[in-house]
Amino acid sequence: MDISEVSDLLGLCHFLKAPKHVFITRETVSSQEDGVATYFRGLQPKTKNDAIFLAAHADATTPIHEAIHTLGFGEFGAEVLTRAIMRKNKAVRNFPLLSQQISTKLVYQRVESSKDYPDAHAARYSGRVEHYVLAPFVAAGDF
Numbered sequence: 001m002d003i004s005e006v007s008d009l010l011g012l013c014h015f016l017k018a019p020k021h022v023f024i025t026r027e028t029v030s031s032q033e034d035g036v037a038t039y040f041r042g043l044q045p046k047t048k049n050d051a052i053f054l055a056a057h058a059d060a061t062t063p064i065h066e067a068i069h070t071l072g073f074g075e076f077g078a079e080v081l082t083r084a085i086m087r088k089n090k091a092v093r094n095f096p097l098l099s100q101q102i103s104t105k106l107v108y109q110r111v112e113s114s115k116d117y118p119d120a121h122a123a124r125y126s127g128r129v130e131h132y133v134l135a136p137f138v139a140a141g142d143f
Contacts (some may be wrong), residue, residue: 001024001054001058001062002024003110003130004063004109005060006022006063006117007022007105007106007107007108009013009043009060009063009064009089010022010063010067010102010106010110011103011105011106012085012088012089012092012099012102012104013064013067013089013103013132014102014104016064016067016070017067017070017071018067018106019050019051019052019066019068019134020116020133020134021048021050021052021114021116021132021133021134022050022051022052022054022063022104022108022129022131022132023051023053023054023127023129023130023131024053024054024058024129024130024132025053025054025056025128025130025134026056026128027055027056028055028057029043029053029055029056030103039055039057041054041057041058041062042058042062042063042065042066043066044048044066044067044069044070045083048069049070049072050116051116052069052070052129053066053068053143054066060086061082061086064082064085064086065079065082066080067089069070106134106135107132107134107135107136108132108134109129109133110130110132110133111131111133113131114131114133115142
């Protein structure tokens with residue numbers, strides 16, 4: 001998954017607030033608890049509702065699912081809404097003229113750091129995480 005796919009997917013969801021920060025890594029993200037490994041396609045930090053993190057296993061549902069979490073929905077609500085939105089997106093994509101009319105063009109620019117995430121590219125993450133900021137915020141001097 002790359003940033004253009006993310007912006008296209010989120011651009012079709014007008015009621016979702018596009019995350020200000022998108023972090024993408026090509027690595028597997030996992031955690032182990034009691035000997036059981038859990039792999040994540042994406043994450044949305046509870047303390048930062050303007051960011052989503054996408055891992056190597058992210059698919060087309062992941063950015064939408066994580067953006068729904070930014071609205072305060074839990075896992076069950078995010079799953080249900082993601083399925084509904086993906087069905088709507090699939091139907092809209094069958095009509096290219098309609099898709100062009102209702103899609104919002106979201107532009108994300110790659111940055112090295114921002115005031116919200118000043119150490120996003122600290123030495124241990126350098127080259128492993130791509131950090132993107134929604135363009136209007138970059139233009140306002142956010143980094």
